[in-house]
Amino acid sequence: MPEQPPYEPERAIAGTGMGGQMDLAASEATTLEQPPPGGPGESGHEASAASGERPRSLWSDAWHDLRRNPVFIIAGLVILFLVLISVWPSLIASGNPLKCDLSRAQEGSRPGHPFGFDGQGCDVYTRTVYGARTSVLVGVLATLGVAVLGSVLGGLAGFFGGVPDSILSRITDVFFAIPVVLGGLVLLSVITSNTVWPVIGFIVLLGWPQISRIARGSVITVKQNDYVQAARALGASSSRLLLRHIAPNAVAPVIVVATIALGTYIALEATLSFLGVGLKPPSVSWGIDISAAAPYIRNAPHALLWPSGALAITVLAFIMLGDAVRDALDPKLR
Amino acid sequence: MAEPILEVRGLVKHYPLTRGILFKKQVGSVKAVDGVDFHLDRGETLGIVGESGCGKSTVARMLVHLERPTAGEIRYKGEDITRLSGKALKAVRRNIQMVFQDPYTSLNPRMTVGDIIGEAYDIHPEVAPKGERRRRVQHLLDVVGLNPEYINRYPHQFSGGQRQRIGIARGLALRPEIIVADEPVSALDVSVQAQVINLLARLQDEFDLSYIFIAHDLSIVRHISDRVGVMYLGRIVETGRDAEIYDHPTHPYTQALLSAVPVPDPEAREHRERIILSGDVPSPTHIPSGCRFRTRCWKARERCALEVPALAVPEQFRDTSGPAAHDSACHFAEEKQVVPPEEAGEHGSGPE
Numbered sequence: 001m002p003e004q005p006p007y008e009p010e011r012a013i014a015g016t017g018m019g020g021q022m023d024l025a026a027s028e029a030t031t032l033e034q035p036p037p038g039g040p041g042e043s044g045h046e047a048s049a050a051s052g053e054r055p056r057s058l059w060s061d062a063w064h065d066l067r068r069n070p071v072f073i074i075a076g077l078v079i080l081f082l083v084l085i086s087v088w089p090s091l092i093a094s095g096n097p098l099k100c101d102l103s104r105a106q107e108g109s110r111p112g113h114p115f116g117f118d119g120q121g122c123d124v125y126t127r128t129v130y131g132a133r134t135s136v137l138v139g140v141l142a143t144l145g146v147a148v149l150g151s152v153l154g155g156l157a158g159f160f161g162g163v164p165d166s167i168l169s170r171i172t173d174v175f176f177a178i179p180v181v182l183g184g185l186v187l188l189s190v191i192t193s194n195t196v197w198p199v200i201g202f203i204v205l206l207g208w209p210q211i212s213r214i215a216r217g218s219v220i221t222v223k224q225n226d227y228v229q230a231a232r233a234l235g236a237s238s239s240r241l242l243l244r245h246i247a248p249n250a251v252a253p254v255i256v257v258a259t260i261a262l263g264t265y266i267a268l269e270a271t272l273s274f275l276g277v278g279l280k281p282p283s284v285s286w287g288i289d290i291s292a293a294a295p296y297i298r299n300a301p302h303a304l305l306w307p308s309g310a311l312a313i314t315v316l317a318f319i320m321l322g323d324a325v326r327d328a329l330d331p332k333l334r
Numbered sequence: 335m336a337e338p339i340l341e342v343r344g345l346v347k348h349y350p351l352t353r354g355i356l357f358k359k360q361v362g363s364v365k366a367v368d369g370v371d372f373h374l375d376r377g378e379t380l381g382i383v384g385e386s387g388c389g390k391s392t393v394a395r396m397l398v399h400l401e402r403p404t405a406g407e408i409r410y411k412g413e414d415i416t417r418l419s420g421k422a423l424k425a426v427r428r429n430i431q432m433v434f435q436d437p438y439t440s441l442n443p444r445m446t447v448g449d450i451i452g453e454a455y456d457i458h459p460e461v462a463p464k465g466e467r468r469r470r471v472q473h474l475l476d477v478v479g480l481n482p483e484y485i486n487r488y489p490h491q492f493s494g495g496q497r498q499r500i501g502i503a504r505g506l507a508l509r510p511e512i513i514v515a516d517e518p519v520s521a522l523d524v525s526v527q528a529q530v531i532n533l534l535a536r537l538q539d540e541f542d543l544s545y546i547f548i549a550h551d552l553s554i555v556r557h558i559s560d561r562v563g564v565m566y567l568g569r570i571v572e573t574g575r576d577a578e579i580y581d582h583p584t585h586p587y588t589q590a591l592l593s594a595v596p597v598p599d600p601e602a603r604e605h606r607e608r609i610i611l612s613g614d615v616p617s618p619t620h621i622p623s624g625c626r627f628r629t630r631c632w633k634a635r636e637r638c639a640l641e642v643p644a645l646a647v648p649e650q651f652r653d654t655s656g657p658a659a660h661d662s663a664c665h666f667a668e669e670k671q672v673v674p675p676e677e678a679g680e681h682g683s684g685p686e
Contacts, residue, residue, distance in 0.1 A: 229440075234504075
């Protein structure tokens, strides 16, 4: 093969011989070389700086973006704080969440007990702080499990198609047909362990088909794009196609659904605990407290509002985080 | 003549039509490509024209191994590449690359231009050493007429024509010998079409490329091609040098196609004859017997329904050596001039 000859600047070659339209084109050729307005033009300094040095990629650009996004910073700080108090609740709460005094049941805010007392006379502030561990653990781990299992299975099924895809689709149909609460009652009632793991396992088991279906559909849409075909024509392997081309373009709906689902999973843990098949009382969780306080909302609303407020802020933080990540992964929004 | 760089023989692609969810039963097949033969010489451009659905794009996709042919051979430098896999396939892919039709879907929106073009070197690391890749990508951008500083931009920051240049740069990255261009300009504005076509023509000289150029726009194909093949319903019905096809078409389908080309000269337009075909293209699941064009042909007789016309020089022209003596799959081929001849004759230089 010959070495590449030097580039000659004449671009629009004269003499198209294709009638009037084409002659017009030649005269316009130079102007059309300019970047479209609002596009590359606005970042002239960046272009000159970037020409030789730092190669950029989607992930480095996304991270660069996220660090400047106030939504991401706020959500990240909230989540960091939640993780911190989940690991060391004693940092900000000195009391014992299990030490209750029935004589103070449903009392309001007192010095040293800013959130008041619940129906059993337990300190709401201490319980809310200690409850974070269970709820965050259930929410985060169940969502991670569901998202990983669902997107891997759904993504592979969508990408490869054929018989495995048909089988997987029928399996997800079966799981969709199982009512969550009934399934929880049946499956979790046989388990005696009073830890979060059976609850997380149950949520992952029933939750993955939802993500799997979304991931599958998203992958099928994306894989038909010409850029996937182009990479295939270059000789790209299946794993490269999936990781470099399909996953970044198919992940947005999964992120949205997963972050919304995180809130529902925390609430689902509460529901199961309320029904007596999730965590049982010596454990502390927002779900247990919310369901315990719900009947007394007229007498002692604070006992309900503080743990549900904490739950709402947690869910919101994760949704905001998901939103920020999704936007950062879309170069068009930059 | 030297050995052709690419030779296609009896290329067939049938897509099965199945019924049933669990137990699939084949109830027919879509005959997208149904026996196509052609060859491509080094450094030449073969244009393939035909209306939508005639199988042009399927041929292109088989050439770059995005589809496996049902039957037939694709010979690259004499070696059949249709059954290759693994390393051997990867090596052939280096030499046959594709430029896609739609520049808006053919570039990954989440990759920078540098990554899109440079991906070729990640897949074929032997082509360029790691330290040199970025420089090579910038050189390619320069070659296709884009600013090398755009390397860190994303596709959405470019116009359609610029995007197609990026697509061309990606096709060139591995220094292929053959480029299959599947309607590379049909998604672009007319004014930008000329730029891209001229770019392709310049690159052909610069990089010693051979093109398979697929389009439905006859004037563009004429502009860039050395030889032209006209496809109808999965087969090539007429093929020859561009002047033979455009100025001396012998197949009625080619004549009908050419009569639909807009003529810029109003005087000439008055005198020309328009051939209006009746009916629609038959479904590729039920291809007519004999000559597949007979259902819409004004010359069709009984013989056309019985005998499949071969793609060869028609009997009546066999002894002559004029421009009408080129391959045409018609029993009743006759020469008919439907477009006013271009003064400049050979392709390329038109009136200034």
